[in-house]
Amino acid sequence: MLSTHRFVQHRARAIVALLALAAAAVALAACGRSSSGGSGDAQSLLRQTFSGVHQIRSGKANVQLRVAVTGDPSLQGPIEATIAGPFQSVGSDRLPKFELALDASAQGQDIKAGLTSTSDQLFVSFGGTAYAVPAQLVQRLEQSFARSQQQGSAQPKTSLKALGIDPLGWLQDATVVGTESVGGVQTDHISAKVNVGALLDDVDALLARISSGGIPGIPAGGRVPSRLPASARSEIEQAVKSATFDVWSGKSDHTLRKLTLALDVAPPRGKVRSVTLNLSVELTDLNQPQTITAPSSSRPLSELLGQFSGLLGGALGGSALGGSSSSSGGATSDQLNAYAKCVQRAGSNVTEAQKCASLLQR
Numbered sequence: 022m023l024s025t026h027r028f029v030q031h032r033a034r035a036i037v038a039l040l041a042l043a044a045a046a047v048a049l050a051a052c053g054r055s056s057s058g059g060s061g062d063a064q065s066l067l068r069q070t071f072s073g074v075h076q077i078r079s080g081k082a083n084v085q086l087r088v089a090v091t092g093d094p095s096l097q098g099p100i101e102a103t104i105a106g107p108f109q110s111v112g113s114d115r116l117p118k119f120e121l122a123l124d125a126s127a128q129g130q131d132i133k134a135g136l137t138s139t140s141d142q143l144f145v146s147f148g149g150t151a152y153a154v155p156a157q158l159v160q161r162l163e164q165s166f167a168r169s170q171q172q173g174s175a176q177p178k179t180s181l182k183a184l185g186i187d188p189l190g191w192l193q194d195a196t197v198v199g200t201e202s203v204g205g206v207q208t209d210h211i212s213a214k215v216n217v218g219a220l221l222d223d224v225d226a227l228l229a230r231i232s233s234g235g236i237p238g239i240p241a242g243g244r245v246p247s248r249l250p251a252s253a254r255s256e257i258e259q260a261v262k263s264a265t266f267d268v269w270s271g272k273s274d275h276t277l278r279k280l281t282l283a284l285d286v287a288p289p290r291g292k293v294r295s296v297t298l299n300l301s302v303e304l305t306d307l308n309q310p311q312t313i314t315a316p317s318s319s320r321p322l323s324e325l326l327g328q329f330s331g332l333l334g335g336a337l338g339g340s341a342l343g344g345s346s347s348s349s350g351g352a353t354s355d356q357l358n359a360y361a362k363c364v365q366r367a368g369s370n371v372t373e374a375q376k377c378a379s380l381l382q383r
Contacts, residue, residue: 067189133147
């Protein structure tokens, strides 16, 4: 069995993963008009796929991650996670609808969670129970999203390059593998090697956007670093032994339908001998109507947050959150809003973040 501390950590990570994909769904659902053109060589196909803005109003997303580690006997099996579900745009000034399900396993433990948006309501689910996000938080997310769309009206902020990601800058030796079907759509399959240094430049650019609040649906905050530490970056570049990137681009519209990233890493020190990472992102049923509805019943999100507070406080001696482990699970919406603002202000200051828990107590 996992310790209580690890139990809470895994579920906290689940929330982060869901919010990240929710932000991606927001971006995808807000895209503008599509570009088109004929098939060509690999570089031309990549340019048409990753440049400009493609029309994506709705569809289904499926993100899969698998990390396998050898050399450390304390690690039980691979880490695997899937986040999948439909999304649907409802206008540039409103949050899109989406219904995302997380299914993950690590260290012999399974985690299932969900995140559902009906545009005007947002729900987090754990353990078969749906928890409603307070209306004030949903309104703030919608306002932030609407502002980002207005600011980006001249140049939509939903393209990969606008997020600081430019695959054309770090893909090498691209070749057209052939024509394949993805979700019933004919695509051109392009395979390329990855320049790790150039890829990490894009990671830094994306981190900078997130930390400054430049990604719709993700608030700014000091808890997200603005760039990779120099020492960590150097180790990553030395440790990555191979990296490949595959893209499946629609033949008729050159819209991205699927991409995969495969990394083989040999850490320079420690017990771990090797790490293999495989990431896959697939988009299907693009621009087809999606049915997304609110859960039939729900509980206040404060109850779930109260459970996390109590578990983490108990695991760390009752002081980790700045108070006893008996934080109330019945915090009001105003208390929850105050807590969220407090944590955001605290940023990376753990001591200040711990004090925020007192705002959830009666």
